[in-house]
Amino acid sequence: MDFISPEGLRLDGRRPLELRQLQAEIGVVEKADGSATFEMGNTKVIAVVYGPREVQSRSQQQHDQALVRCEYSMASFSTGDRRRRGKGDRRATELSLVIRQTMEAAILTNLLPRSQIDIFVQVLQADGGTRACCINAATLALADAGIPMRDIVASCAAGYLNSTPILDLNYLEDSGGGPDLTVALFPKLDKVSLLQMDSKIPLDVFEKVMNLASEGAKAVAQFIREKLMENTKQLVLAKGR
Amino acid sequence: MVVGLSAAEKVYIAGGIAADIRGDGRGRHQFREFNIDTSVIPQANGSARICLGGTDVIASVKAELSVPPPGRPNHGKLEISVECSPTAAPEFEGRGGEELSMDLSRALQRSFLGGTSGAGAAIDLAALSIVEGKLCWALYIDGLVLSSDGNLLDALSIAMKAALSNCGLPKVEIIGGTSPEEEPDYELSGNPEEFTRLETSLVPVIVTLTKVGKHYIVDATAEEESQMTAAVSVAVNKKGSVCGLTKRGGTGLDTSVLLDMISVAKRHSAVLRRALAFAGLFSSPNVEKRPVSFCLLLFRRLDANGCRTK
Amino acid sequence: MVLETQKALLKSDGTRLDDRLPTYVRPAFLKTGAVKVAAGSAYAEFGSTKVIVSVYGPRESKKAQAFSDIGRLNCDVKFTSFATPLRGKAGQDIGDKEFSVLLHKALEGAVDLHSFPKTTVDVFALVLQSDGGDLPAIITCASMALADAGIVMRDIVAAISLSCVGKNLLLDPTYKEETQEDGSVMVAIMTSRREITQVTLTGEWSSTKASEALELCSDACQKLGESVFLVPKVCIEEIGNFAIFQLPRPPLRN
Numbered sequence: 001m002d003f004i005s006p007e008g009l010r011l012d013g014r015r016p017l018e019l020r021q022l023q024a025e026i027g028v029v030e031k032a033d034g035s036a037t038f039e040m041g042n043t044k045v046i047a048v049v050y051g052p053r054e055v056q057s058r059s060q061q062q063h064d065q066a067l068v069r070c071e072y073s074m075a076s077f078s079t080g081d082r083r084r085r086g087k088g089d090r091r092a093t094e095l096s097l098v099i100r101q102t103m104e105a106a107i108l109t110n111l112l113p114r115s116q117i118d119i120f121v122q123v124l125q126a127d128g129g130t131r132a133c134c135i136n137a138a139t140l141a142l143a144d145a146g147i148p149m150r151d152i153v154a155s156c157a158a159g160y161l162n163s164t165p166i167l168d169l170n171y172l173e174d175s176g177g178g179p180d181l182t183v184a185l186f187p188k189l190d191k192v193s194l195l196q197m198d199s200k201i202p203l204d205v206f207e208k209v210m211n212l213a214s215e216g217a218k219a220v221a222q223f224i225r226e227k228l229m230e231n232t233k234q235l236v237l238a239k240g241r
Numbered sequence: 242m243v244v245g246l247s248a249a250e251k252v253y254i255a256g257g258i259a260a261d262i263r264g265d266g267r268g269r270h271q272f273r274e275f276n277i278d279t280s281v282i283p284q285a286n287g288s289a290r291i292c293l294g295g296t297d298v299i300a301s302v303k304a305e306l307s308v309p310p311p312g313r314p315n316h317g318k319l320e321i322s323v324e325c326s327p328t329a330a331p332e333f334e335g336r337g338g339e340e341l342s343m344d345l346s347r348a349l350q351r352s353f354l355g356g357t358s359g360a361g362a363a364i365d366l367a368a369l370s371i372v373e374g375k376l377c378w379a380l381y382i383d384g385l386v387l388s389s390d391g392n393l394l395d396a397l398s399i400a401m402k403a404a405l406s407n408c409g410l411p412k413v414e415i416i417g418g419t420s421p422e423e424e425p426d427y428e429l430s431g432n433p434e435e436f437t438r439l440e441t442s443l444v445p446v447i448v449t450l451t452k453v454g455k456h457y458i459v460d461a462t463a464e465e466e467s468q469m470t471a472a473v474s475v476a477v478n479k480k481g482s483v484c485g486l487t488k489r490g491g492t493g494l495d496t497s498v499l500l501d502m503i504s505v506a507k508r509h510s511a512v513l514r515r516a517l518a519f520a521g522l523f524s525s526p527n528v529e530k531r532p533v534s535f536c537l538l539l540f541r542r543l544d545a546n547g548c549r550t551k
Numbered sequence: 552m553v554l555e556t557q558k559a560l561l562k563s564d565g566t567r568l569d570d571r572l573p574t575y576v577r578p579a580f581l582k583t584g585a586v587k588v589a590a591g592s593a594y595a596e597f598g599s600t601k602v603i604v605s606v607y608g609p610r611e612s613k614k615a616q617a618f619s620d621i622g623r624l625n626c627d628v629k630f631t632s633f634a635t636p637l638r639g640k641a642g643q644d645i646g647d648k649e650f651s652v653l654l655h656k657a658l659e660g661a662v663d664l665h666s667f668p669k670t671t672v673d674v675f676a677l678v679l680q681s682d683g684g685d686l687p688a689i690i691t692c693a694s695m696a697l698a699d700a701g702i703v704m705r706d707i708v709a710a711i712s713l714s715c716v717g718k719n720l721l722l723d724p725t726y727k728e729e730t731q732e733d734g735s736v737m738v739a740i741m742t743s744r745r746e747i748t749q750v751t752l753t754g755e756w757s758s759t760k761a762s763e764a765l766e767l768c769s770d771a772c773q774k775l776g777e778s779v780f781l782v783p784k785v786c787i788e789e790i791g792n793f794a795i796f797q798l799p800r801p802p803l804r805n
Contacts, residue, residue: 356753484754
């Protein structure tokens with residue numbers, strides 16, 4: 001299958017190095033401590049943060065740092081063909097773990113000992129790149145909840161199809177059989193906190209794809225930063241009145 | 242959902258309801274403002290999202306081609322399920338939301354699916370049939386609770402009604418295999434302009450009356466719900482027929498009170514339906530699939546008889 | 552099509568397939584003390600719907616559960632695999648769970664939970680044979696079992712369901728009638744207080760018809776409740792067909 005037309009355009013009309021349209025909204029769930037939606041093209045995720053709060057089960061309490069928990073769930077209507085996904089299926093468990101570890105690395109857990117932070121990520125629409133989208137949404141929700149972080153985490157996926165590195169795969173490209181590489185990084189510290197890839201690619205190509213994903217993540221980081229600034233400005237204005 | 246309230250807060254809520262002015266300034270028979278967005282899920286055939294105060298739910302309708310249910314060759318299928326996302330409350334994590342999800346799904350199924358014969362269903366099941374005994378539409382209506390501040394059932398029913406009105410079924414062309422022995426051969430139209438709408442005028446809306454103390458209120462918030470002694474959810478359709486009854490709460494109700502509640506719910510449902518029809522004006526078939534947002538600010542000032550109050 | 556089903560359910564003289572008039576319930580048989588090891592138990596037959604309910608407790612709540620200064624009522628409904636024509640009917644698990652929830656809702660208003668703080672009363676219901684009206688049979692039987700166990704209750708709960716087929720309201724429907732119904736109503740009532748503890752309604756009903764159905768059900772519950780009251784006293788009592796708005800038929804004796 002041709003994923004890139006002779007004119008150099010992808011199936012959805014993007015150039016290989018182009019991100020999908022990004023959209024975000026902060027503070028979407030009133031009752032939560034922090035919440036945000038994040039959209040990358042047709043992929044839409046809502047993330048909600050409860051905490052820091054008292055640890056629910058005593059045995060899990062850590063005396064020197066916060067306990068970070070994460071649950072990932074997919075709405076039954078989020079995929080093209082409707083299917084009910086159990087909450088505890090392997091994919092959901094794996095993603096919960098990945099998101100938890102990535103966010104835990106960013107949160108200054110040592111500042112919040114004996115407390116618990118819950119991150120709930122709900123996929124409303126899945127069109128490739130849910131992993132990256134979830135992490136971006138979680139970052140915004142954590143920032144909205146005012147939880148101290150080393151740096152924001154921004155994430156983006158990249159792949160390699162028709163001998164071309166391409167950025168921010170959609171569902172069709174994702175299932176195209178090529179590698180799918182997701183990177184999450186701290187843009188200010190310039191450190192990678194998550195790197196995942198399936199399938200195989202030559203080492204020299206890997207570097208190209210990896211760099212592309214990092215560049216994408218940095219662009220996403222810029223977007224997240226702007227959104228946060230905008231939100232903060234609004235809060236300041238609201239307070240001033 | 243667990244709502245921690247002090248004794249003083251409890252007295253405040255009960256006292257306010259008795260005095261016909263609630264915590265947020267509403268009377269006993271006023272709904273909160275709500276906001277409906279349609280076509281929010283592009284992958285679904287129809288979808289709607291409603292924000293009713295702090296309650297936020299999404300409903301989606303997906304249509305799939307299927308085989309008619311056994312024993313009813315000229316009927317289609319209708320399935321309803323609800324999921325409570327942990328984003329609404331941390332208690333819904335893991336299996337925590339299952340019980341509530343099941344409760345809500347059952348109440349909605351009771352109101353939307355009609356009797357076992359298929360009579361009284363929200364959507365005319367015969368209209369979903371394509372080839373008798375062989376091919377029909379199966380509509381999967383899914384509700385997702387994103388944020389919860391009371392009155393989930395009413396919000397879900399409104400969202401589902403809006404999603405069904407928003408739903409377009411692609412045209413199916415039968416090419417061959419119409420004789421009883423053959424498998425039907427069909428083609429789905431790829432043209433986004435070619436679709437049929439569902440007849441949704443008889444889809445009921447649910448009005449829940451929550452009894453706190455001696456009085457009952459509509460559109461209770463989570464705090465008010467925590468103080469209820471009993472709640473009755475009544476589904477009413479355009480004809481004024483009762484399509485479903487569900488009771489919650491342990492306290493018993495007199496039959497006469499129940500009948501009174503049904504008639505009050507009927508009045509409220511008429512107002513709700515009018516507001517929904519008003520919102521429907523903005524989603525004419527020509528602008529299909531473009532998100533439509535409609536804010537019912539006026540609604541707050543409509544009393545149970547649909548008249549504007551000050 | 553509609554006419555056909557009606558013909559199938561009602562005979563030309565207006566009686567049902569089992570010779571009942573539409574407002575008659577099936578012959579019922581109620582008995583307490585069916586399970587010796589339980590704190591209280593009851594067995595009920597409504598026509599060929601047969602249920603058995605045993606009550607255990609009050610006993611210590613599970614450690615995992617949070618402290619509660621009122622008692623807990625734990626209800627569990629199970630079907631035997633031979634209860635239905637199709638062995639282990641598909642989707643039965645979901646049905647069981649829903650029945651458990653509805654049973655709990657119907658009983659919690661009648662049981663005085665304050666009388667057994669910090670403890671749990673378990674109500675285990677088993678449907679031996681399912682032939683329509685399973686849930687109301689379970690509810691009535693469970694309230695008898697609770698009374699038999701000496702649990703403090705405000706009142707006995709009696710429940711009856713009703714099917715609407717075409718224009719006819721059929722009280723206490725059989726399985727066959729249930730599968731062809733256009734709508735159904737189930738009412739559980741505390742009989743001497745005349746308070747509805749649980750009500751469900753499906754299908755499309757005009758207001759007048761709905762209130763007619765609700766009143767028919769509550770009257771039937773009333774009559775049923777009167778019979779149930781006798782049971783704990785005599786310990787074994789057999790009720791024949793009883794009629795609503797009609798003269799009772801002579802009780803059947805086995």
